[in-house]
Amino acid sequence: MPPFGGSVPPSYGSNNSNSSESNIVTVDVGGQLFQTTKQTLALAGPDSLFARVSDPPPPPLSSSVPFVDRDPELFSVLLSLLRTGNLPSKARAFDIQDLIFESRFYGVESLLINSVSNPSQFEAFNLERSEILPMNGRDSPSAIATTPFGSVHVAHGSKITSFDWSLRKKRTILTQFAAVDSMLAISPSVVAAGATDFSGLQILDLERGSVKETLNWENVTRSSSTVQAIGSNQEALFVSFESGRRNSNSIMVYDLHSLRPVTEIGHSEIYGAEINSAIPATKLNWLSGNSLLMASGSHSGPSGVLGNIKFWDVRSGNVVWELKENVDCFSDVTVSDNLSSMFKVGVNSGEVFFADLRNLGAENPWVCLGDGRRALNGKKEGVGCKIESHGSQVFCSKGGDIELWSEVAMGSVKNSEDGLEERVFRKNLMGKVKDVGGAKITNLAFGGNKMFVTRKDQQSVEVWQGSTRGF
């Protein structure tokens, strides 16, 4: 549009509307004329300003083109977004904050989020360490929680800093915790947070910085109930509680929306020397393919690390399958729906193991994906390793490095003894040479098209994302 857009005769728009039932809509934004179709504007949704513009005004006023008193250049970017679903390259001339603010004015922010931070754009093999989000103060992150579209909440010390999906806006609130040990995002502005030294699970409103609700588990000894792990599925919130005297533990199931308790599973009290019942679950993963809740916990004792992994049917409250770990117990464990497998890092060997979920009846379902003999050397190579699955890949941190495990689809299927085809997993070390060997990784999380990494004693969060999709 020439700079003298205003000199175009205003009858231009009315000509078009007169020429029968044309689909073409003309709109004047800040002095520049734009033309598009009703179909394109309809993509913005009925509540947006675009939809209102596309409705022709009543006859007495229809002589002039609708006028919107906003910046024309930002409008042209958002119009391109409507037309193609993608941001044009000229959008890079602006800050993403400008676009967010403008898209809110027009009511099309969801389209912008979809084009920039969509979980379907996550490309595991294309992740690069691209950005650092620094935290103020001296506390390093203890827990992070993400939402599907890439906003991230970071607990550091007694504070929680939350970043919006563009990671350009932040807000920090003060909590009652000395440090948050587990956190789960319920919505972009609400998190559930708990600590192993503080009684009760708190539902925190991050916008207002207030406690919406505190959920407590009534244990037999009437002592405090500390939070060991939080998990969720579409409807329910799972919380693993341990009593303050550490003699009983339980997993409570709450309704995710009303936060009313639904049921209690896996309640155990300690009597005698049965060590296994004393281990609270420290990780809760929902397996939607099988509708099971994976709960795992471990305990380090004089005879080494002991642990158990239980799969709960939440409706019936029964353990469907349980695995006791004593030889090379997991240091961390995760389940993958897409791969229909369970993965662990052995605490002694530091190697990744996988177990096919179809093969859970076997005596030892674990298949070592590395050198299994290392389990016997008694060293604790795997202490502090984290393993998480996202999409069809498994991410395992070892010290300061991240291994990316993926399954190779083989043409010729070779059956192993148990009748299942042998599966091939291969690993890659993530990042460039300069990224390797940082401080020990303490958290891995995924949201939008990004991976978030926190490291020991670093007051920041690392963002890994695909190079092509960066704004």
Place this chain on the structure above:
Amino acid sequence: MADPNPQAASSTNSHPNDRVKLNVGGKLFETTVSTLRSGGPDSLLSALSHRPSGDPNPVFIDRDPEIFSVLLSLLRSNRLPSTSRRFSKQELADEALYYGIESRLKSASSPPPLSGIDVSVVATIRPASDGFASAFTAGDGDGSVWIAHGGQISSYDWNLIHTGTVRTHLEEINSICRVYSEIAALGSDSAAGLHFYDFSGNRNVGSVHWRDPSDPRIFKARVSAIADSTDSVFAAFHCPHKENSVLVVDKSTLQIQSELGRYTGGSAKNLVPGKLAWLPETGLLVGSSITCGAFGFSGYIRLWDPRSGQVVWETNEPGSGRSRRFGDPFADVAVDAEESMIFKVCSQSGDLGMADLRNLGDDPWVYLEENNPSLSITGGVGKYCAIHCYRRQVFVGRDGSLEVWSRGANGRSESEKENGVCEGLYRRNFVDKLEDSERGIIEKIEGGGDRLFVCRRGSEGIEVWESSNSSTVVSVL
């Protein structure tokens, strides 16, 4: 050219939704009357909006179109677009002043409410010469600051742009108070008297000396602390032989009105106050003096009622054995005028003590302690402490490190406040990082305009800390 709106052209009263065309430096802009008027009724743009709207010829303004487009975005959306970064703060401020929309620029570019748990250093103001600040004041509350350095006062406006420097006759300025928007009251450790300097006239407009013909010990009295109320200036004077008093000076006539007590200065309990604070709500003046000797800290806090000239309340530390914290005297004291609270930082334990000014007694202190063992405070003699209250938070500098005691927004805070139990509500966090604390001992902290100004010993200039809603993403690709 066709008339876009023939109906409106006939009426002189333009409608807020009427469109206005502007030609700024050859570039055409189109906006509405209401947008132009949003800058305030006295602005140039508002005046332009009163032209008959039917005029097909755009109004021509001979200014830069690029900056205008930034300012138009500001008027439309109430935020500065990213294109504003192409221009300096000075350019934007000048141009906004030209169009008369400075207040809009100010509100859009001023920092969000200061939250001590999430602040960072945004700038260090370094005066061009004699950069070691001997005193400073952020008294106007709009984020501007006046810095005294090497006998000069430099003024920095809300944008932190240098707006002027006045050379005074003093060799060193040790206390400064902004008594009017353009007038500073100054005191020095090396020269007698309270001096008033005017920024607009660049000159001394008056001096006040404490003299008493009947008492030969009152001579060459120097000023160690200054505070002001709406109509008076309070200055703590002390003589070479330690006689001291707080004088009340009338703000308009610059004449001494009264003397609040006269002390010999013979012991720590009656030395000259090193800090004065005015409490507008109750009309009381708070003075405090702290000295550090071989046996630790000692000092007093004293409340005067300037109307009667009487001491309303007083506490000395180390006091009598009545105090719960005998042997743990304060190392610094600050007054929160908004909340009517006094805060002190204990020299031995490092704990924070607070007292409600509405409920003072023999031992009014409530002590806030650090419960988290990993953050435990190392106190002790020789630690330099500075304390300041701002926006319902307490900032404490211990040697080089800066911490904040703040209250989380919990639903129950109101009821607990009524019961007088608020210990658990305050939580301590470090404001700075470890490397920040190595820049030098924090001498003074002051808040103003949602900024925190920090002055360090042996370090040039003044640090400016601000909260921000935008994250500082660092690209590492």
